[in-house]
């Protein structure tokens with residue numbers, strides 16, 4: 001396989017939780033090339049590529065919907081807090097100022113107490129769940145096309161400034177940067 005990446009001289013590769021997790025998952029996915037039809041991953045790796053590509057699109061859409069659900073619970077909680085504050089003595093304008101953290105037209109902006117319901121936390125959990133679905137299916141796509149995790153890391157690292165890039169972060173050789181675009 002062509003080595004498209006390098007680690008700058010004198011730097012050690014970093015260690016991290018997410019790195020170890022992604023490496024374990026990518027290795028499991030790769031190993032499923034030798035599995036059989038009972039394995040969902042095997043079927044995604046060896047079947048019609050449209051199946052896994054559709055899953056990436058579907059799961060990405062579900063991430064977007066899950067995030068909107070989180071937003072919905074946050075917005076309705078804020079609206080409920082504004083209404084409650086107005087009912088308990090203040091005006092809607094005062095409550096709205098408090099919600100915005102503003103002090104408009106002489107209204108005092110007392111802190112607004114927003115109670116996030118359990119559904120908000122559940123929606124955040126659901127967002128994390130859908131995000132994992134996207135990453136899993138994306139890793140299957142990368143495996144299908146022989147893009148290893150180090151090469152993928154190099155793509156991300158190449159977009160970072162020197163200060164942002166992790167110490168020892170793997171890099172792409174110049175000739176592979178934006179190749180094929």
Ligand SMILES: N=c1c2ncn([C@@H]3O[C@H](COP(=O)(O)OP(=O)(O)OP(=O)(O)O)[C@@H](O)[C@H]3O)c2ncn1[C@@H]1O[C@H](COP(=O)(O)O)[C@@H](O)[C@H]1O
Pocket residue numbers: 025028029032035038039040041042059062130132133136
């Ligand atoms: N990480 C995953 C993983 N994430 C998601 N999936 C599957 O992806 C599919 C997602 O399909 P669905 O659209 O039905 O999603 P859902 O999660 O049921 O629900 P929604 O997303 O629709 O809300 C399910 O069949 C999940 O089981 C995964 N399948 C496998 N893995 C990993 O791959 C390994 C190998 O698994 P096999 O495929 O069984 O060999 C496993 O041990 C896991 O580590």
